[in-house]
Amino acid sequence: MSRDRDDSRGRPGWAAEAAARSQLREVEPLPTILLDGVSKVYRDPMTLKPFTAVDGVSLSLEPGEIFGLLGPNGAGKTSTIKMILGLTRPTRGTIRLEGRDPQDPTARRRLGYLPENPCFYDHLTAEEYLGLVGSLFSIEPRTVRRRAEALLERLGLRVHGRKALRRFSKGMTQRLGLCQALLNEPAVLVLDEPMSGLDPIGRADVKHILREERARGATILMTSHVLAETEPLCDRVAILHRGRVLEMGSVKAILESDVLEWEITTDALPDQRMSLLREAGHRVDSVGSRWVVRVLDAGALQGILRTLTEERVFIRSVEPRRESLEEYFVRVLEADGVGTASGRESGGRS
């Protein structure tokens, strides 16, 4: 490499070449967030009984993506996030923020963080709080004021800028949480349940903002269990359960895998045909004045369509139905041995 540089020094244009090379080096992406075999073991302060909340998680966020960390309650999402921010230390494994240890304050300079159920100082107003955050980032006061104003506007808090935070509703606090996370124009955003406590308009706003931030070049790590919200937003997801990553991949690849079933919608269906279809194991439901036949495999589909056409049944539509992220999530968890909803809720395990 150094040899190469020496050679080029004699030629004209070596400077331009060197510049190009150094630019290349800059563009070369550094993984923004890197987790390597990270585990977190909590100990009960009384009995000292260990409890593994995060169990060997490895992740690498690619620059400019929205990554969803999904999992049922108690899966270990918040525990993972807290380690990424250096609020707790991993029991095993390493974490790097743009190549640095999260305990190093400079690692957090280009980072924005929204805690789960955030809580800010009661005695401050929204503007004062953003002022405080600005000085922690050593941003010039004038810039802080300008950005704070724009952010409050963007999150619909403009009229509440001078209101004491103790008078803020849950949703307003959540919005302010996003403001403070965005104040330093972060390269990396870590959001723990950004949609929680927000009304539908708020959730739409947040989705819009996250897309804007991605377009600006930010890398986003978010947790959620509202999968319908996550599906259209995330580029990649990991499903965490009992502290372990069960599945990881791009949302597209997960959802475009197999067609789950085909739905044939007809205007009318002779009784005899209906019972025959049911006997053959297909689901037939009446939906309003229409009938919906659900067929599991494509081979059977062809035969059914043929007979229906022969019987002059009017076919309104034939649609493939793919798995939603939610269904995928439930299926993956069930495969891991969680049957009931209550089992997931409690998150209890020992």
Added chain:
Amino acid sequence: MSRVIAIARNTLREVVRERVVLILALFGLALVIASQALSPLALGEGRKVVIDFGLAGSSILATLLTVFLGSSLLHKELERRTVYAILAKPIRREEFLVGKFLGLWFTTSMLLISMAGILAAVVTVAYGATPWSVFGAVGLSVMELSIVTAVVVLFSSFTTPALTAFFAIAAVVSGHFAEDLRYFASQGAPVGVQALAEAVYWTLPHLGVFNARGLVAHGIAVEPERLGFAFAYGALYAGGIVILAGTIFRRREFR
């Protein structure tokens, strides 16, 4: 440094916006005025009594306020988890703790100085001469407060508010009696006890160093050497305690 100041400023705001502070400030004012009302009982020693009483009262008040506010200062942040968003910013935990310390110290010192100002004004009006030496005594009290604040911050970095208040008050009280403790131990106690008393004597803050009220009440100014020594001692002791607190706080896990 700007980050430390930002935290200190926020702590100041938090404390000042608590209603307790206002109430205590009014109480201090009432105390100074009441001591003036009591002076006829002192048979011509009125001025002396008012100054002594006023200085002692404001110093105790400021100490109690420090313990009271300081013991819940960190705990509240951890309990309500306001600290999560703050410590995820590019700030060291030690900086955060020093900011808390400075904010609290500054607030109680301001309160103390204003009470002394009012005291001086009351005495000036009543006796026709301004007791300037009061401010020397207040300077010492402010340094004493730095130690009290540091001790409170130290305990609050790892225990509950109740325990913090208990330990801090114990440290302050025994700190005032450090000399006596050593004296009693030297009077024929077993060697083991003597050694222990000696160790405790050197660990406890020597708060007697900061008490010049007797002198000031008699109109004697605090000597510059004494002020200098007290300032150096206060700064070293408080600094050491804050560093220890920072080390503990850095290792702490947030639930």
